[in-house]
Amino acid sequence: MTFSSTSLIFLVLVPLIVWRMYARIRRLIGRQCSKPVRHWLAAIFFPLLILLLATTALAAPMALAALAAGVVVGIALAWWGLRLTQFEKTGEGYFYTPNAHIGIALSLLLVARLGYRFFQMATLVGPDALHATQEFGRSPLTMVIIGMLAAYYACYAMGVLRWRASTTQ
Numbered sequence: 001m002t003f004s005s006t007s008l009i010f011l012v013l014v015p016l017i018v019w020r021m022y023a024r025i026r027r028l029i030g031r032q033c034s035k036p037v038r039h040w041l042a043a044i045f046f047p048l049l050i051l052l053l054a055t056t057a058l059a060a061p062m063a064l065a066a067l068a069a070g071v072v073v074g075i076a077l078a079w080w081g082l083r084l085t086q087f088e089k090t091g092e093g094y095f096y097t098p099n100a101h102i103g104i105a106l107s108l109l110l111v112a113r114l115g116y117r118f119f120q121m122a123t124l125v126g127p128d129a130l131h132a133t134q135e136f137g138r139s140p141l142t143m144v145i146i147g148m149l150a151a152y153y154a155c156y157a158m159g160v161l162r163w164r165a166s167t168t169q
Contacts, residue, residue, distance in 0.1 A: 029104070034094035034164060039157040046154035050147060057143060066140035070147020077102055077148065078155030085160075089167050096160060106149050113145050 050071060057063040084099035117139070 029100040031095050031097045034096055034160055036161065036164065039161045039164075042153050042157035043161065046150040046157075050150050050154075053143065053146060053150075057138060060138040060140075062140045063138045063143045066144040067147040070144035070149075071151040073144075074148040074151025074153075075155050077106070078152045078159060081152070081156055082159040082163075087160075087163050087167075094164055094167070096163075098156070102152070106152055110145050110149050113142055117142060 050067070053067055054064060057067055081099050081102045084102075086097040088095050088097075
């Protein structure tokens with residue numbers, strides 16, 4: 001059995017990606033200290049990401065529609081997630097405990113989709129590989145998942161900032 005360099009790279013990267021996702025998901029579970037800078041970065045970065053993806057998807061109407069649908073679902077999930085979040089202001093600072101199920105489900109959905117797409121691209125050679133790379137951002141399924149995740153994190157961050165502002169007055 002022989003491995004190509006692409007397959008070898010893929011085999012090395014998969015455990016690293018799985019380990020980083022495990023660390024990220026563990027952080028989503030449990031009480032977190034509210035840091036305004038982090039919330040502002042998410043509230044600014046993710047809408048910019050959505051805008052960038054929308055401009056690249058203009059040539060693919062289905063991908064653009066999928067991105068828009070993902071944004072709508074992400075906003076709804078953020079609203080629901082904020083309602084399930086436990087907020088607390090203590091002498092130590094501001095803390096919140098998000099609903100772990102929503103964040104974990106969205107993160108795993110994205111990792112599964114990206115893993116599948118990267119596996120597809122790693123197994124293709126020649127002109128098919130170039131075509132698959134170009135189509136990565138035009139896939140409606142990929143766009144709906146990224147739209148959901150980006151809108152969720154942006155709106156959730158805005159909700160936490162809004163909670164902080166309401167408790168300081």
